[in-house]
Amino acid sequence: MRILHLSDTHIERTDAPNKHGVNATDSLRLMLDELRHQRGVDAIVVTGDLADDGAVEAYTTVRGLIGEFAGRMGAPVFYTTGNHDEREAFAKVLGSGHLAVDGSDLAHTAGAERCAVSAVGGWRFVTLDSLVPGEVYGHLGTVQLDWLRGVLSVPAELGTVLAFHHPPIALDISATQPVFGLRNPGELAEAVRGSDVRVVLTGHYHLQLFGLLESVPVWVTPGIVNRIDLTTAPGTERAVRGASASLVELGDGSTGSTGPMFHTFHARDPRAHETVYELDEERTRDLIERLG
Numbered sequence: 001m002r003i004l005h006l007s008d009t010h011i012e013r014t015d016a017p018n019k020h021g022v023n024a025t026d027s028l029r030l031m032l033d034e035l036r037h038q039r040g041v042d043a044i045v046v047t048g049d050l051a052d053d054g055a056v057e058a059y060t061t062v063r064g065l066i067g068e069f070a071g072r073m074g075a076p077v078f079y080t081t082g083n084h085d086e087r088e089a090f091a092k093v094l095g096s097g098h099l100a101v102d103g104s105d106l107a108h109t110a111g112a113e114r115c116a117v118s119a120v121g122g123w124r125f126v127t128l129d130s131l132v133p134g135e136v137y138g139h140l141g142t143v144q145l146d147w148l149r150g151v152l153s154v155p156a157e158l159g160t161v162l163a164f165h166h167p168p169i170a171l172d173i174s175a176t177q178p179v180f181g182l183r184n185p186g187e188l189a190e191a192v193r194g195s196d197v198r199v200v201l202t203g204h205y206h207l208q209l210f211g212l213l214e215s216v217p218v219w220v221t222p223g224i225v226n227r228i229d230l231t232t233a234p235g236t237e238r239a240v241r242g243a244s245a246s247l248v249e250l251g252d253g254s255t256g257s258t259g260p261m262f263h264t265f266h267a268r269d270p271r272a273h274e275t276v277y278e279l280d281e282e283r284t285r286d287l288i289e290r291l292g
Contacts, residue, residue, distance in 0.1 A: 001123050001250040002040050003161070004075075006031070007047040007203025008223030010084060011062050013055035020276045022241065024052065024225045025061060027267070031224055031243040032069045034267045038247070041073045043120050045248075047203035047221065048082025048131075048165030051089070059093035067103055076100050081114050081131040082165035082204060083138065090114055097127055113144055117151050123250070124156035124196075128164035130182055136291045138166025138182045138204070145191045152195040159198040159250070167202040167220045169211035174228075175235050175284050177205055179292035189214050198250060199260045206239065208246070208264050219262050221246040226276045235281040242272035 010024045017023045046066065051058030062079075070077045079097035081090055090097070091109070096116040098106040107116035113129040126148065130138030140148075152160065168185030170177035181204070182188065192200075192213070199217050206223035207230065222244035229238045244266050251259030266272070279287065 001121065001158070001161075001252075002042050003201070003248040003250070004035060004038065004041050004044045004073075005047070005201050005219070005221045005246040005248050006044065006066070006224060007165075007221050008049040008082070008206055008225055009046070009062055010049055010052040010223070010225040011058040012052050013057040015061070018052065018225075020226075020239075022225060022276055025065075027224050027243040027269075028062075028065055030267045030269060031245055031265075032065060034265060035069070035245060036072070038073070041075045043125065044070050044073070044075050044077045045125075045161070045163050045201050046077065046079045047163050047201055048080045049084040049203065050079060050082065051086070052084055054084065054086025054089050056089045056092055059089055063093055063099075067099065071101060074101055076106060076120055078125050078127055078163060080127045080164050081129050083131055083136050085131060087112060087114055087129070087131065098125065111143070113141070115144055115147060119156065122157035124151075124160040126151060126160055126162050128162065130164045130166040136180045138164075139184055140164070140182070140188055145187055148191050152192065152197065155196045158252070159196045161199055161201065161250070162192065162197050163201040165202060165204050167204060167209065167218060168200070168213050169209065169218050169220070171209065171230070173234070174205070174230060175237055176288060179288050180204070185213060192216055199248065201248065208244070210262065217260050219246065219248060219260070222264060232278070233281070235284055236279055237284050238278040239276040240272070241274045241276055242269050243267040
């Protein structure tokens with residue numbers, strides 16, 4: 001199973017630069033163009049913050065650009081919500097978030113939360129909804145985790161890919177990650193313990209990060225709109241230009257097969273590494289107090 005993993009497109013309602021001067025639509029176009037030579041792609045996963053302000057127009061842009069790319073790849077697309085997304089607008093344009101190559105809906109979502117399950121080539125794809133309206137951090141509620149346990153109670157043919165926005169891991173050298181990630185990773189760990197989940201795919205941090213949720217590999221893919229640079233002084237934060245995406249290789253699911261393996265692609269942006277915004281220690285602390 002070969003997956004292209006994208007996240008944090010942050011598309012605006014109009015094709016114009018955002019408040020930091022970055023055109024998110026252009027960043028997505030550039031990244032997709034850089035990925036056009038990839039072969040053998042079985043699925044595309046996009047882990048949230050599709051729209052910057054939850055506008056229907058933004059989801060329409062995302063579906064059009066990624067859908068056209070996925071059609072050329074011959075791969076279905078699995079979308080999740082993020083903290084910038086709006087559930088009703090997401091559902092209006094993307095349905096369950098599980099879209100076949102022809103754009104038809106692969107799954108059915110019951111209830112307000114946008115969690116869904118479908119299968120590709122013997123692998124089960126489960127998307128969860130860690131969005132907490134009005135908050136930057138994420139949370140998976142009891143109803144959703146109970147649903148997940150029910151899904152995982154029957155093993156898939158080859159294994160399960162679990163995707164959502166907020167990582168259940170964090171680096172303590174980041175001022176914001178420990179505050180703005182998934183608030184209840186322990187409850188998720190309990191829900192997947194002993195199951196056939198082979199990898200957890202997330203976004204949100206705008207940088208690449210690997211860790212384990214107990215024994216389950218967790219991959220955080222960098223953002224499309226920008227990336228976070230952790231070389232700054234402790235307690236500060238800097239975002240820089242540059243779209244990135246990931247390749248996730250799970251092997252064939254057989255005993256002894258290699259995987260999971262992860263590779264990060266960086267778009268050849270002539271303005272890459274330019275500062276998008278920079279927060280000193282006081283502003284970072286104020287941000288955490290206000291949003292965390």
